[in-house]
Amino acid sequence: MLSVVLRQTWACSITRTPPHVRLRLGPRHSSTSTSGPNYDLIQLLTRYKAEAEASDARNPYKVRAYERAIKVVAGMDEPVRSGGQVKRLGGVGDRIAKRIDAFIANVSYVPTNTTQKTQRSHTSAVADNGSDDGKDEHKDKGACSQYVIHALQLVPGIGRTRAETLYHAGCTSLSDLIKPEFFDLLTPAQQICARFAGCMNSTVTLEEAESVHVALAFLSSHATRPDTSRRNQPSSNDVTLLIVHPFEPALKPPKDSYDSAQKPPKPRPTQFYAVGDTFVHFSQNVHNTALFLDVVSPLESRGLIVANISGGPQRWRGIVRIPECVEGGEWEGRAERLSQIRDQRGDYRRLGIFFVPKQCQGAARIVLTGDIEFLRDVNSRAHRLGLRFDEYGLWKWIEGEGKWEFLYGESEEVIFGELGMDYVHPARRNFTFLSGERPRGRPKKNSVDDQSTDSACNRRSGVDLVETAQPGRRKRGRPRKVPLQE
DNA sequence: ACGACAGCGCATCTAA
């Protein structure tokens, strides 16, 4: 079974775009962040968030706190009247509530906590066009560095660390990346992405993902069956494929020990993985995985995959060229694709392929389609039930033997059910889906109503999602290597 | 007041 998963990445975060090129985030079903009743406040919080990100002693949780606050505010359908009002919704605490009050009172906020901060000049914090005057003067350099560092991180595989390294080495733009002095600072995987950065820096559309999906449908002839299910995430940087394979490898239990005991020190054991049904150390045979032989390699020879970024037994990453239609509505043929690739023409995207065993497909879908807030919630529910949830499924801690026992991972519905949740439609598993309804902040102390709201919606959407329910027959045994005919 | 805030795959480095 093969499905295309469009994953939400943080590319949608407002602050990743410098103000002067800020784009709308695309259609929303009700007014919120970009035009809603609290637009200005959200802008302000967004600035605070950017500030927190830029801070040298960066605290990621602080950034997250602002994200939460933004989310909560964006979810409100009337103008915020006080910080306390927001605070009551959960996820927002004293500090941000005070900032909101200051915003409403139209005065500059003075952090209670002694330290730092160039005070905002006395111009109103509202400044609806968002220029923060005085600050910019001496923060100019910082702002610029942040801009560059953000931009560099748009290249998949380049994270904050490498972006900063590059910046400090003097790299000031994406196009600089291919200059030898900077190119050499990249890992091989990053170099590949950098090479394609020019033709893959826009977001993936559903159509593109669909093209890839269609083009890959031939795989159904052996290893997989096509599955048109697709998560309709609004935007993403990657195309992600999930392929359900017929093997039944021994699953690796969660590595950390006992559950609720709150101090599970967790050294990471070395990496072993299953080839067929035997475990080998990761450093051998990386190209002998079924994933590589049966999926990646064929796709390469057919002019779809054009480069490898990383590869293992359960995940592969690389670059795919989006297949195109020629006139007449036909897909371009293999020869055409190969020649396009030779000339570096066409659109390229990073592609991730996840190769998951059948009994884990539901869990894998949840992990691949949920945004981190959603997954955090799922995880904490599992934890409260004395369970563990990961990409394989649900695990139960066996006290006597001191290990995790695999419970179940095949169907999303059942997993949600076990966790006491109603089915959550994939489209609702990400935080861009936050307008309209109620705020979806971190589950509050006892957010009973949160749940009920969810159930109401999900009952509706759950119905048409039979897709995961039809197992269908699949081929048995190890798929043959590259038997494809076009 | 203080610690947690997720956890893991793959690449690469280090040491035996």
Add this chain to the structure above:
DNA sequence: TTAGATGCGC
């Protein structure tokens, strides 16, 4: 060589 540790990205 390779088991184990660490870095990095997600």
Add this chain to the structure above:
DNA sequence: GTCGT
């Protein structure tokens, strides 16, 4: 920054 202990 926020939350729970």
